[in-house]
Amino acid sequence: MFGGLKEKLQAARNRLGISIQEVVAKQEPPALETRTAEPGMPQAQQKTLSSAAPTFADKVKVLIIDRELIVSEKDISDALSELEMTLLESDVALLVSDAIITHVRTNLVGKHRKIGESVDALVVGALKRALLDVLGKGFNLTEYIRIHNRPVKILFTGVNGTGKTTTVAKIGAYLKKQGYTVVIGAGDTYRAGAIEQIGVHAERIGIKIIQHQEGADPSAVLFDAVQYAVSHKIDVVLADTAGRFHTKSNLMNQLEKIRRIMKPDLIVYVDEAVAGNDAIVRAAEFDRTVGADVVVLTKADMDSRGGAAISIAHTIGKPLMFLGTGQGYDDIMPFDPVQVVEDLLGSDT
Amino acid sequence: MLDNLSTSLKDALKKLAGKTVIDRAAVDELVKDLQRALISSDVNVKLVMELSKAIRTRSLDEQLPKGTNVREHVLRIVYQELVRLVWASTDVKLEPQTILMAGLQGSGKTTTTAKLARYFQKKGMKVGVICADTFRPGAYDQISTLCAKISVPCFGNPREKDALKITREGLESQKDLELIIVDTQGRHALEEDLIQEIIELNVLTKATHRWLVIDAALGQQASEQARRFHEAIDIDGVIITKMDGTAKGGGALSAVAETKSGIVFIGSGETIEDLERFNPDGFISRLLGMGDLKALAERAEEAIKAEDVDVNAMMKGKFTLRDMYTQLEALNKMGPLKQIIGMLPMGNMQLPDGVYDVTSTKMVRYRIIMDSMTPGELDDPALISSSRMQRVARGAGATPDEVRELIKYFKMMQRTLKGLRGGGGKFNMQRLMKRFSGMQ
Numbered sequence: 001m002f003g004g005l006k007e008k009l010q011a012a013r014n015r016l017g018i019s020i021q022e023v024v025a026k027q028e029p030p031a032l033e034t035r036t037a038e039p040g041m042p043q044a045q046q047k048t049l050s051s052a053a054p055t056f057a058d059k060v061k062v063l064i065i066d067r068e069l070i071v072s073e074k075d076i077s078d079a080l081s082e083l084e085m086t087l088l089e090s091d092v093a094l095l096v097s098d099a100i101i102t103h104v105r106t107n108l109v110g111k112h113r114k115i116g117e118s119v120d121a122l123v124v125g126a127l128k129r130a131l132l133d134v135l136g137k138g139f140n141l142t143e144y145i146r147i148h149n150r151p152v153k154i155l156f157t158g159v160n161g162t163g164k165t166t167t168v169a170k171i172g173a174y175l176k177k178q179g180y181t182v183v184i185g186a187g188d189t190y191r192a193g194a195i196e197q198i199g200v201h202a203e204r205i206g207i208k209i210i211q212h213q214e215g216a217d218p219s220a221v222l223f224d225a226v227q228y229a230v231s232h233k234i235d236v237v238l239a240d241t242a243g244r245f246h247t248k249s250n251l252m253n254q255l256e257k258i259r260r261i262m263k264p265d266l267i268v269y270v271d272e273a274v275a276g277n278d279a280i281v282r283a284a285e286f287d288r289t290v291g292a293d294v295v296v297l298t299k300a301d302m303d304s305r306g307g308a309a310i311s312i313a314h315t316i317g318k319p320l321m322f323l324g325t326g327q328g329y330d331d332i333m334p335f336d337p338v339q340v341v342e343d344l345l346g347s348d349t
Numbered sequence: 350m351l352d353n354l355s356t357s358l359k360d361a362l363k364k365l366a367g368k369t370v371i372d373r374a375a376v377d378e379l380v381k382d383l384q385r386a387l388i389s390s391d392v393n394v395k396l397v398m399e400l401s402k403a404i405r406t407r408s409l410d411e412q413l414p415k416g417t418n419v420r421e422h423v424l425r426i427v428y429q430e431l432v433r434l435v436w437a438s439t440d441v442k443l444e445p446q447t448i449l450m451a452g453l454q455g456s457g458k459t460t461t462t463a464k465l466a467r468y469f470q471k472k473g474m475k476v477g478v479i480c481a482d483t484f485r486p487g488a489y490d491q492i493s494t495l496c497a498k499i500s501v502p503c504f505g506n507p508r509e510k511d512a513l514k515i516t517r518e519g520l521e522s523q524k525d526l527e528l529i530i531v532d533t534q535g536r537h538a539l540e541e542d543l544i545q546e547i548i549e550l551n552v553l554t555k556a557t558h559r560w561l562v563i564d565a566a567l568g569q570q571a572s573e574q575a576r577r578f579h580e581a582i583d584i585d586g587v588i589i590t591k592m593d594g595t596a597k598g599g600g601a602l603s604a605v606a607e608t609k610s611g612i613v614f615i616g617s618g619e620t621i622e623d624l625e626r627f628n629p630d631g632f633i634s635r636l637l638g639m640g641d642l643k644a645l646a647e648r649a650e651e652a653i654k655a656e657d658v659d660v661n662a663m664m665k666g667k668f669t670l671r672d673m674y675t676q677l678e679a680l681n682k683m684g685p686l687k688q689i690i691g692m693l694p695m696g697n698m699q700l701p702d703g704v705y706d707v708t709s710t711k712m713v714r715y716r717i718i719m720d721s722m723t724p725g726e727l728d729d730p731a732l733i734s735s736s737r738m739q740r741v742a743r744g745a746g747a748t749p750d751e752v753r754e755l756i757k758y759f760k761m762m763q764r765t766l767k768g769l770r771g772g773g774g775k776f777n778m779q780r781l782m783k784r785f786s787g788m789q
Contacts, residue, residue: 085394091568094389159594160619161455161564190619193459193491200486214494245594272455276391276568278596285595299454302537302570327454327484 073109080105091307093277096314103130128341134310135337139294139319142178145236148265151229153237155264157255157290159282160243163298163324164270165194168240169201171322173329176205180235185225186211187218187258190242198240205329218242218254219261226262239264246285255290267293268321271312273300279308280315287316298324371409371419379423380405390597393572396434396606404430435605435612435629443472445527447554451547451578452562454535457590459488461562461616462532463495464624469528470501477526479519480505481512481550482534492532499621513549520554531556538577551582560586560613563601571600575607584608590616671727673759674719714747715755721745730756
């Protein structure tokens with residue numbers, strides 16, 4: 001998963017490492033001269049200097065007194081622009097990658113680095129902080145269900161063809177395996193064959209499904225699903241909806257009506273991991289109009305990069321819950337940002 | 350539709366406007382903005398780099414043609430390079446043929462299959478569809494429902510698991526038809542068994558065309574996926590779907606560059622009629638925020654037969670409620686207003702959001718209300734006083750508020766169109782088109 005991004009980030013990280021190493025190389029000679037002169041200066045004076053524009057004198061002073069180096073913007077600008085390209089090639093949206101680069105820059109520039117500290121660790125640290133900052137925390141669905149009143153109503157939204165129906169089936173199977181009882185509301189009454197599709201899924205995984213005929217009011221279907229769950233003491237209601245574009249105000253209004261009527265506890269926004277820059281536009285629009293509590297990214301198996309995860313998380317600041325990773329019911333995995341970032345950058349710090 | 354993208358580009362172009370000597374710094378800035386614009390429309394990063402290099406070199410090296418300013422010169426080069434990027438539009442012939450649909454999961458193959466069937470059916474061909482998607486539940490129901498709506502025969506069997514077998518039987522049972530479209534299951538390049546399956550399907554059907562369906566929102570993956578599909582079955586055309594959202598379709602451009610083919614169609618809506626022939630000039634113009642008049646004209650031609658009055662009413666001098674009435678009727682056939690307006694060359698002009706919000710149901714309401722008005726009122730809406738408003742509302746079974754809303758909408762349209770006409774006096778479609786084509 002996300003192997004491509006990993007590779008590229010590793011490359012960028014090495015590159016960044018090299019350019020900092022160059023700084024070290026440039027500044028090492030004076031360090032050698034002074035090392036013997038002032039062997040054991042206290043470390044307490046660290047980071048007292050202004051980080052804005054270190055003069056040469058400052059650098060030398062820090063070098064001598066604190067035995068540290070100051071990283072300047074110039075030293076890393078090449079490597080950073082390379083990192084930016086890397087992010088862009090990995091489908092991180094332009095605005096988001098701008099933000100990440102800025103973050104990494106402010107994290108590195110003006111930093112005092114101890115001579116003994118590994119260059120690698122510094123760069124990785126900055127990158128990790130940036131990515132973790134963007135990805136936020138994961139979301140534990142089972143934990144959420146455990147502490148909330150039954151039935152827990154979960155509404156799935158998203159644009160056309162992102163995999164809402166398949167995701168509903170997968171999450172249904174996942175919850176069933178955890179021992180919860182589940183009912184599915186076939187709220188996609190628009191697309192031809194959608195009711196049959198979710199019907200077959202529900203039958204295969206052995207979950208009750210509430211459905212009306214094609215063209216029915218989705219709010220009514222989902223209301224019925226909730227009623228069924230209440231009267232049968234079912235733990236979770238999974239509400240599928242028709243895909244819709246955020247630009248169609250009438251369809252967004254319909255979704256708003258669904259939300260009003262079924263009062264979901266959790267709104268899951270589903271998008272695909274292969275989406276490009278548009279991912280941030282539509283995520284923001286869905287979040288603005290009907291809200292989104294958590295995000296599921298599908299089709300992560302065809303994507304070796306994972307930029308969309310970063311873009312969406314950055315734009316709406318909502319946690320990622322699951323990644324869809326294939327066509328089987330088990331092909332779903334909880335999203336763990338720390339794990340993903342560790343995977344991307346290695347777990348050496 | 351593509352506003353954000355083109356704004357910065359246009360700012361950059363504006364800087365070149367009055368200049369008669371090529372300014373290196375300004376060109377560099379334009380190239381940089383162009384890069385950002387294309388990357389944020391999901392065009393492959395490497396492709397963008399190549400492209401911008403070519404534009405920069407050509408802009409600086411080529412002689413400024415007589416009578417043009419730097420802006421026009423650079424714009425022309427940008428335009429030419431972008432057109433080269435999307436390659437040529439492939440020919441769609443109206444002759445017996447088999448079309449094999451390929452694409453990633455959820456890219457819109459099945460919907461597009463139905464749209465294509467409708468397209469060729471309207472052109473007078475005998476069309477059949479084979480559902481070779483044996484994996485996704487409901488796939489056969491979906492395509493057969495869509496086909497039934499347009500009375501196109503659809504062959505399939507939801508219980509059969511062998512796509513090759515279905516296709517073989519389907520080809521046999523539909524051998525009298527002129528054009529057969531084979532809808533396949535969604536797959537991606539890493540699923541080797543599925544790639545193998547589509548290779549076999551291609552051999553079996555001896556498909557005349559193998560079209561790759563690409564979601565307009567697909568990002569950098571587009572190149573790689575297209576390349577693999579191309580290796581497998583030699584893609585000879587790309588269809589971009591979901592162009593009615595905010596996605597720019599840059600991924601499709603990468604795919605086209607990768608397969609050395611052309612974009613055949615663009616899908617831009619959920620109904621079966623929402624399919625347009627791709628027009629590279631128009632697409633690029635839209636990308637640059639210049640409007641796409643050709644596609645609009647083509648659409649208008651198809652939708653509005655002669656008796657349905659001219660498209661020019663929109664652009665003509667006096668705009669009355671009566672004009673709006675005929676327009677609403679015509680527009681209904683042409684598709685959502687936003688699509689139409691997106692195709693007009695209004696460039697950066699910001700339209701009030703309300704203009705778009707009129708859904709088709711509302712349009713019907715408006716027409717009913719207008720039916721209750723007298724000819725005099727239709728010609729001069731200023732006549733409608735509050736008592737007349739009461740009468741109209743009662744006649745149409747509407748509330749006075751709705752009538753008021755209609756008049757508000759009318760005024761907004763009127764203002765918008767006034768702005769569109771600009772200061773140039775007789776600013777009609779023909780002139781706009783001429784201007785547009787002169788730009789190439």
